Each structure stands twice: as structure tokens, then as C-alpha cells.
Amino acid sequence: MWYSILPKIKKYWKPIIYITIILVVAIVCFVVIKNKEDVKTEPKVITNYVVRYAPVDDFAKSINVSPNTAEDIRHEIINTEKRSPDAQFVVVAPNLEKAAAATEKAIKENNSNLPKAALEKTDRTIVTPNDTKQAVDVYKINLAKEHKVKVGVTYIDEKMYPTVAYQSGRIEGMVQLEGSKVKGTTILYTVKQW
Incomplete structure (x- = not known):
């Protein structure tokens, strides 16, 4: 039975992954921002x-x-x-x-x-x-600059793709573009800062 569903899932695996990544980033950003608002530093x-x-x-x-x-x-x-x-x-x-x-x-x-x-x-x-x-x-x-927008270039298989990134706290998400098409995504987490 599940064999008949597998070809349909394979057809839509990229959009499913993109949506999942976007949801995870949104949830993490919400949690980080919510926790940031709860922290109050006293003079x-x-x-x-x-x-x-x-x-x-x-x-x-x-x-x-x-x-x-x-x-x-x-x-x-x-x-x-x-x-x-x-x-x-x-x-x-x-x-x-x-x-x-x-x-x-x-x-x-x-x-x-x-x-x-x-x-x-x-x-x-x-x-x-x-x-x-x-x-x-x-x-x-203000030491913590929580929100950062970054631009750059990604080089994959002898092809260059413009890259746009957003960072909130330790989490960074990147999207590689070819024209207006999304060619890839990356999620990074900063393990150590100094």
C-alpha cells in the first residue's frame, strides 16, 4: 500500500524540504525572540x-x-x-x-x-x-546585533549562484538562487562565538 504513495512523495520532496526548513527556522526565530523579550537587563x-x-x-x-x-x-x-x-x-x-x-x-x-x-x-x-x-x-x-541580512556567492559544480542569508542570533538560513528560482538552501547554527 505505501509503495503506491512513494512515487508521489518523491515528486514533491524538494518543496516538502523547503517548507519544513522554513517552518523550523520560523519556529526557532520565534522562540529566540520570545526568550530575548523575557530577559530584562537592569541598570x-x-x-x-x-x-x-x-x-x-x-x-x-x-x-x-x-x-x-x-x-x-x-x-x-x-x-x-x-x-x-x-x-x-x-x-x-x-x-x-x-x-x-x-x-x-x-x-x-x-x-x-x-x-x-x-x-x-x-x-x-x-x-x-x-x-x-x-x-x-x-x-x-547594545552589543547584540540580533538580526543580520547577508549577501554573497555560492560556487557549486563550476556554477556561481547569488546567495541571500538571514541570521538571527546563532541561526542562519541561506537561499541559493538562479534567476528567480531557488537552487538550494542551507541552515547553519553558530557553535562558538568570540
Whole structure:
């Protein structure tokens, strides 16, 4: 009985594979995005010394990230400083440490009195007391660029095919084209990043 169904399945195996791949990628992207939305990173008050001069391991421990991520965050803060912090404002408080703590609390509570830049959703929020300007600096840092669109060329059997790819997190899907026809697909998973 199943022998009579087999030729029909062979005829449609490519579209079945394409649809299955698209469904798997869609489900994985949905799960990744859903989990990403559930993760909320809290702002952290850190002194200027720790942000700029402390050993990377100490800085990493103070914000609960890996040393590599701490190095990236430090790099982003230093680059931000060349133009200015994402938000800098004066808070009425007896001293800068209490002003920074009040700013951290206001960011956690999404207080509308803060500048829009201070409330922007990002991967990390670093609040530092600025002794030289007697103000509180807020650095908004996005390290994870979750969505990437890529283009390239695939060479198979002495033929070149334009390739379009989409990456979300660690999962990447590619489609090889010949004109407007799909000649192949590829799904990749990033095992290690650095």
C-alpha cells in the first residue's frame, strides 16, 4: 500500500524540504525572540574608575558578564564618551553617589521624568557619577546585533549562484538562487562565538 504513495512523495520532496526548513527556522526565530523579550537587563551603578581603569575581570564581575563582554562594554563606553554620554542630567541629591542610585532606580521604574535616551531599551545600561561635571552619566549599550541580512556567492559544480542569508542570533538560513528560482538552501547554527 505505501509503495503506491512513494512515487508521489518523491515528486514533491524538494518543496516538502523547503517548507519544513522554513517552518523550523520560523519556529526557532520565534522562540529566540520570545526568550530575548523575557530577559530584562537592569541598570548598574558603577564608578568611573571601575568603568575605565579597573582590571577587566573586576569590571566584568561588577556587571555580571564575561571578561570579553566587559571589554566590549568598556570599548563602547569609551567610544560614546568621544561624542558624549547617551544621557547626562542633573539629579537633586546630597551627593553624586545618591544621585546615581536615584537615577538607577528611576530607570528601573521607567520614570517618564528622565530623558528618553535614558529609558531606551538596550542590552546594558551603565550609570556613572561624573565628578568633573557634577552630573550623572547614563550609557546605553547594545552589543547584540540580533538580526543580520547577508549577501554573497555560492560556487557549486563550476556554477556561481547569488546567495541571500538571514541570521538571527546563532541561526542562519541561506537561499541559493538562479534567476528567480531557488537552487538550494542551507541552515547553519553558530557553535562558538568570540
